[in-house]
Amino acid sequence: MDQRTSSEKAYRAILQAILEGQLPKGEFLSQRMLASIADTSIISVREALKRLEHEHILEAIPKWGVRIPLETRERIQGLYGVREALEVMVAYLLCLQDDPLVAQEILEKATECDLITTEGKESVDYFAQKHRELHLLMAERSGNHHLKLELERLGLRSLLYQSAKSTWANQVDDWRNWHRNLVGEIFSHDPARAQEAMHRHIQHGLHHDLVMFDRGMFV
Amino acid sequence: MDQRTSSEKAYRAILQAILEGQLPKGEFLSQRMLASIADTSIISVREALKRLEHEHILEAIPKWGVRIPLETRERIQGLYGVREALEVMVAYLLCLQDDPLVAQEILEKATECDLITTEGKESVDYFAQKHRELHLLMAERSGNHHLKLELERLGLRSLLYQSAKSTWANQVDDWRNWHRNLVGEIFSHDPARAQEAMHRHIQHGLHHDLVMFDRGMFV
DNA sequence: TTTTCGTATCTGTTATAACAGTTATATTGT
DNA sequence: ACAATATAACTGTTATAACAGATACGAAAA
Numbered sequence: 001m002d003q004r005t006s007s008e009k010a011y012r013a014i015l016q017a018i019l020e021g022q023l024p025k026g027e028f029l030s031q032r033m034l035a036s037i038a039d040t041s042i043i044s045v046r047e048a049l050k051r052l053e054h055e056h057i058l059e060a061i062p063k064w065g066v067r068i069p070l071e072t073r074e075r076i077q078g079l080y081g082v083r084e085a086l087e088v089m090v091a092y093l094l095c096l097q098d099d100p101l102v103a104q105e106i107l108e109k110a111t112e113c114d115l116i117t118t119e120g121k122e123s124v125d126y127f128a129q130k131h132r133e134l135h136l137l138m139a140e141r142s143g144n145h146h147l148k149l150e151l152e153r154l155g156l157r158s159l160l161y162q163s164a165k166s167t168w169a170n171q172v173d174d175w176r177n178w179h180r181n182l183v184g185e186i187f188s189h190d191p192a193r194a195q196e197a198m199h200r201h202i203q204h205g206l207h208h209d210l211v212m213f214d215r216g217m218f219v
Numbered sequence: 220m221d222q223r224t225s226s227e228k229a230y231r232a233i234l235q236a237i238l239e240g241q242l243p244k245g246e247f248l249s250q251r252m253l254a255s256i257a258d259t260s261i262i263s264v265r266e267a268l269k270r271l272e273h274e275h276i277l278e279a280i281p282k283w284g285v286r287i288p289l290e291t292r293e294r295i296q297g298l299y300g301v302r303e304a305l306e307v308m309v310a311y312l313l314c315l316q317d318d319p320l321v322a323q324e325i326l327e328k329a330t331e332c333d334l335i336t337t338e339g340k341e342s343v344d345y346f347a348q349k350h351r352e353l354h355l356l357m358a359e360r361s362g363n364h365h366l367k368l369e370l371e372r373l374g375l376r377s378l379l380y381q382s383a384k385s386t387w388a389n390q391v392d393d394w395r396n397w398h399r400n401l402v403g404e405i406f407s408h409d410p411a412r413a414q415e416a417m418h419r420h421i422q423h424g425l426h427h428d429l430v431m432f433d434r435g436m437f438v
Numbered sequence: 439t440t441t442t443c444g445t446a447t448c449t450g451t452t453a454t455a456a457c458a459g460t461t462a463t464a465t466t467g468t
Numbered sequence: 469a470c471a472a473t474a475t476a477a478c479t480g481t482t483a484t485a486a487c488a489g490a491t492a493c494g495a496a497a498a
Contacts, residue, residue, distance in 0.1 A: 004281075005282075047265075050269050050270075051269075056365075074364070078364055081366060082305065085305050086301065086305075093300070145293070146275075146301050147297070147300055147304070150301055192411070
């Protein structure tokens with residue numbers, strides 16, 4: 001925990017409190033209360049809240065404060081839609097530039113992902129981290145820096161689903177070579193195939209999360 | 220100017236100052252100076268700056284403050300890339316749902332756009348406004364609320380280019396039926412065609428802005 | 439008992455001032 | 469005159485307290 005500014009300290013404290021489920025969902029959160037649990041001033045908390053709002057982790061209503069949004073199918077689909085739009089563009093750009101060195105680099109990262117045997121909570125967390133690194137690497141290598149920035153911002157939200165995803169374990173085995181295949185499709189010299197592959201990849205994740213949601217594992 | 224909060228007052232004042240070119244580009248802006256021209260406190264200015272940074276109108280370096288980014292081809296291409304990703308997704312979703320009523324509504328808005336004869340500065344501003352309304356309407360009708368929110372946020376940046384676009388006038392005539400054709404392609408029952416049409420539409424705009432940039436009309 | 443009014447205490451918002459760091463200027467010592 | 473140092477004036481950041489509004493509680497009046 002080597003945060004330099006007080007706002008970042010507040011950001012991490014609040015984010016952690018959210019991820020650990022220590023804050024009520026759907027109710028407005030008192031800024032003074034947040035300031036006390038983050039051990040900072042209100043203004044640092046407000047800056048942190050602005051950032052969490054931008055990352056779609058919180059939603060703000062002017063003059064009424066901020067709250068943890070209640071999940072709905074529409075909300076999950078909506079956020080996945082935005083992410084899919086950006087990721088499909090990444091796949092398109094990667095396919096167009098068609099650089100063997102970049103392809104090799106990404107393929108190695110994908111292999112690293114596929115080889116993780118997800119058993120137990122910490123290995124699932126490890127997989128989630130590597131998976132995130134893979135997608136951010138692809139965004140980085142797409143050549144469009146802003147695409148990476150936007151995905152970095154949105155990607156943080158997926159942390160919220162990690163606990164629910166601890167139940168993956170036995171399902172993940174179906175995904176062996178999943179990412180290697182994705183990378184293979186992306187560098188198939190056919191932009192349409194690259195986009196389609198990424199489209200299916202994200203849709204698969206969406207479907208998985210919706211199943212989790214329907215089972216009530218998100219509340 | 221009926222802003223309710225002080226932060227919004229600061230936001231509008233700073234945005235206006237940027238659009239009117241009253242602030243130096245590339246240099247760090249003093250928050251106290253901004254507070255004096257916005258006639259508010261520093262903290263309201265800081266909240267406004269956070270929002271402007273979020274909209275990619277300003278860029279922030281921690282502990283070093285905020286500045287108006289110097290335009291580069293890479294930056295323009297990058298932001299257009301993000302926007303294209305989202306808009307192509309909008310086209311895809313509109314094509315999939317294939318609702319004749321929605322198609323009709325959007326076609327009317329597109330027609331409204333195409334019929335504007337852009338002569339003089341104010342009519343160009345009027346066209347820009349209607350054009351923005353058209354794209355936001357499509358995003359709204361895509362059924363994904365978050366797509367619209369993201370486009371709304373990014374779209375504000377295009378205001379920066381409006382002054383340069385005042386020189387459109389004679390070129391815009393080539394674009395007659397441009398938007399009607401776009402809408403026609405989107406509702407062609409072929410998702411690939413819809414995406415391709417939107418892709419070309421955005422690429423056209425990008426190309427136009429790059430030409431403007433190369434002519435030095437952005438500085 | 440029910441209604442009304444006032445007070446006390448929440449809420450988000452914002453202004454002031456102090457803190458911490460850097461930069462530039464001026465002053466001092468050689 | 470030149471160099472080193474101290475001082476002054478900036479910078480972003482943040483803590484404190486006050487402001488404005490809404491809400492809840494309770495006492496007093498009908």
